[in-house]
Amino acid sequence: MSQASGEVAVVGVTKRFGETTAVKDLSLTIPHGSYCCLLGPSGCGKTTILRMIAGHEKPTSGDIRIGGQSVLGLPQVQRGTAMMFQSYALFPHRSVLDNVAFALKMRGASTADRHAKARELLTKVQLEKFADRLPTQLSGGQQQRVALARALITNPRVLLLDEPLSALDEYLRLRMRGELRRVQKELGITFVHVTHTQLEAIAVADTVVVMAHGHIEQAASARDIFVTPRNAYVARFVGGQNVLTGSVESVMNGVAAVAGKNGARYAIPVGGRHPRRGSPLWGSIRRDRIVIEKMAPGAKPTVGLNAVVGEVHTLENQGSYVKVTLDLADSEEFVAHVLDETFFAGSLDIGERVVARWSASDVKLLEDGPIAEEAAPAGAAMATAG
Amino acid sequence: MHGDDTRPWTFYAFAAFFTLFVLFLYGPMIVIYILSFQGPNGGMTFPLNGVSLHWFDALISQTRVGDIAGSFVRSIGLAAIVAVVTVVLSVLAGLAFRRRFRGSAFAFYLAIASLIMPGLFVGLGIALTFRLLGLPTEWYTTALGAQLTWTLPFGLLIMFAVLGRFNRSYEEAATDLGATNWQKVREVTLPILLPGIIGVALFGFTLSYDEIARTALAAGAKNTLPLEIWAMTTNVTSPTLYAVGAVTTIVSFIVIVVALGSIALVQRRRAAAGMRTE
Numbered sequence: 001m002s003q004a005s006g007e008v009a010v011v012g013v014t015k016r017f018g019e020t021t022a023v024k025d026l027s028l029t030i031p032h033g034s035y036c037c038l039l040g041p042s043g044c045g046k047t048t049i050l051r052m053i054a055g056h057e058k059p060t061s062g063d064i065r066i067g068g069q070s071v072l073g074l075p076q077v078q079r080g081t082a083m084m085f086q087s088y089a090l091f092p093h094r095s096v097l098d099n100v101a102f103a104l105k106m107r108g109a110s111t112a113d114r115h116a117k118a119r120e121l122l123t124k125v126q127l128e129k130f131a132d133r134l135p136t137q138l139s140g141g142q143q144q145r146v147a148l149a150r151a152l153i154t155n156p157r158v159l160l161l162d163e164p165l166s167a168l169d170e171y172l173r174l175r176m177r178g179e180l181r182r183v184q185k186e187l188g189i190t191f192v193h194v195t196h197t198q199l200e201a202i203a204v205a206d207t208v209v210v211m212a213h214g215h216i217e218q219a220a221s222a223r224d225i226f227v228t229p230r231n232a233y234v235a236r237f238v239g240g241q242n243v244l245t246g247s248v249e250s251v252m253n254g255v256a257a258v259a260g261k262n263g264a265r266y267a268i269p270v271g272g273r274h275p276r277r278g279s280p281l282w283g284s285i286r287r288d289r290i291v292i293e294k295m296a297p298g299a300k301p302t303v304g305l306n307a308v309v310g311e312v313h314t315l316e317n318q319g320s321y322v323k324v325t326l327d328l329a330d331s332e333e334f335v336a337h338v339l340d341e342t343f344f345a346g347s348l349d350i351g352e353r354v355v356a357r358w359s360a361s362d363v364k365l366l367e368d369g370p371i372a373e374e375a376a377p378a379g380a381a382m383a384t385a386g
Numbered sequence: 387m388h389g390d391d392t393r394p395w396t397f398y399a400f401a402a403f404f405t406l407f408v409l410f411l412y413g414p415m416i417v418i419y420i421l422s423f424q425g426p427n428g429g430m431t432f433p434l435n436g437v438s439l440h441w442f443d444a445l446i447s448q449t450r451v452g453d454i455a456g457s458f459v460r461s462i463g464l465a466a467i468v469a470v471v472t473v474v475l476s477v478l479a480g481l482a483f484r485r486r487f488r489g490s491a492f493a494f495y496l497a498i499a500s501l502i503m504p505g506l507f508v509g510l511g512i513a514l515t516f517r518l519l520g521l522p523t524e525w526y527t528t529a530l531g532a533q534l535t536w537t538l539p540f541g542l543l544i545m546f547a548v549l550g551r552f553n554r555s556y557e558e559a560a561t562d563l564g565a566t567n568w569q570k571v572r573e574v575t576l577p578i579l580l581p582g583i584i585g586v587a588l589f590g591f592t593l594s595y596d597e598i599a600r601t602a603l604a605a606g607a608k609n610t611l612p613l614e615i616w617a618m619t620t621n622v623t624s625p626t627l628y629a630v631g632a633v634t635t636i637v638s639f640i641v642i643v644v645a646l647g648s649i650a651l652v653q654r655r656r657a658a659a660g661m662r663t664e
Contacts, residue, residue, distance in 0.1 A: 082563075083562045091556060092656070106566070
């Protein structure tokens, strides 16, 4: 079963629609046989990239290569791509079997041959019993599996999935994303999956590409995207993090002491860098690494290092943890995920004043804006804006 | 005032209006159908002087009442031609208008404008032009053209509505699965649009079948059915006129049943694909 390489390379691609630029000089390489999620809010250009790989849009400039060969201008069949559409686009006037066999019919395969192959694929997605139904007679999850079988019948080297789970209810969404991952591993082909749901991307992908306004904010493993976001945008969009901002007071042993707006002070590790005093600095702290302590009524807000004072704004029980949102009066929302056992052992309520504390070692440096360095060797270690 | 009955007064106002509407539309029609069964010695008004099919018989046998049979055949033929031409051109134009091209808005308004032109003068103008060119005016030339100025913009508007609900990803999926442009249209686009296309045909047919304004001055020597009936209202003073009304209503009814039936059949066939795949 030797298969042509499904490495997808987007090389310096720009796509304009009239006056608007959907994708700006974007480069990305997706290794053969990997599962890549393009993640971002609507309008960030993720679907445009997918459609350019599929050949439904042409890049304004730049190149798209699959297996090292440029595929610009090639029809889908020669690209070796197959696409699963957002609403599946199953042909409503054809049976499930004929939907799956469609690509083979277009190639002139005999009825017997294409139906045999289609049945084989339907068996793979456990829908052989529904071969003679019409798509509308199937549930959303079953339709999705038919769409998958239909896309796979041409043995593509790259499968492109446009919001494949958005039409499903929560329960099915969680089940089907596991299923997609399993199918990808089994086939060993490249999957490129577009989504705006952070947890979906993190759950299925080898590589998550976070996008905004037509460019890449960060492309990294799912774990890195979640644990070490590159900048405040990624930290905020992926969620799971609070963004700390402030100006540098001092730097010692690779840790900067930073003064926040509300009198809070935090330590942000800066590695080998030496940010200048007074320059702005950004860091992130995971929501589940925060300890909430109630303040005694009338107590003075004595704020130590790595802590903020705020009022409980909302409480949301998420089952295994409780999402506690604090109102810090001046800055953006600050969220702590408190383990259910810890939370229900206490008696925290909305409107109460609390101190949120964390350990300096859990804080990660974010690269937002150039970090103004002190006495740095010319040009060295300059982080560029995203 | 109180209790479960909380319908606003507007409900009763509209209910009253709707009752009037129904009476106004169907009442006179029913009177005509009843009077068409007038006895041989009865007149054009109530009371019924016996019940008979005498006037239906007179319709076919008497040449004195005019060329009902001939005009009926012409009207059906013309309506069929109009329906076919309307379907072919509206579907093609509808598909073409999905893409913005240079002057597409201008072309669209130019086509739609014919809906607001006074029909009588459209017919007159076409007839005059033909005469100027020395061409004969016939129901299958001038009248056909005059009716198409009426049915084509309608057909186009219906196609816009039909295509507005058509998900383009069906076509992209077909392309993605290796269909050529022609395969895409034949295997995916047209079958999915078929119920809407039947609707266009139905519209084209019925608009043509009872068209008077544009046809009146463009039909040439031989009348279509509506023109024949129009002529009869002025010189026929027997219940034959009512018999004509009853027969033409039945024909319109059959056309609608056939159209809706074929839409239902398309849907049934699709459901039956459940039993037997091609």
